[in-house]
Amino acid sequence: MSETLIPNIIEFMAAVDPFDKLTPKTLRDVAGMITIRYFGKGEVIDLQESDQLYLLRTGAVEQRNLDGTLRARLAAEDFFWFFSINTS
Structure with missing residues (x-):
């Protein structure tokens, strides 16, 4: 995961239940493991x-x-x- 994308991912996930209940450190750890995929219609x-x-x-x-x-x-x-x- 690109380090430049992590703050954006954290911001999004921090607003979504149940991810909003994670500690900041756990949220950052999880965000660093994410694979972003795009799917077409x-x-x-x-x-x-x-x-x-x-x-x-x-x-x-x-x-x-x-x-x-x-x-x-x-x-x-x-x-x-x-x-x-x-x-x-």
């Missing part, structure tokens, strides 16, 4: 990559069930988590 997030927590800064995401029905609509300051289940 209609792009599908590959959930096979690894365990991920997504925090939306701008835009919106639709979560869909396997049958294609809408599960949830998420927007700025919402977050969601996907994890891999290892069955081997």
Whole structure:
């Protein structure tokens, strides 16, 4: 993570529940571990990559069930988590 981006990330996260409850040091530590990703409209997030927590800064995401029905609509300051289940 670029050191120049960390203050901006801290400012954003400090206004989002539950991250606003972290101590300043923990918030800075977490901000330093973040990977920023940009997704275009209609792009599908590959959930096979690894365990991920997504925090939306701008835009919106639709979560869909396997049958294609809408599960949830998420927007700025919402977050969601996907994890891999290892069955081997």
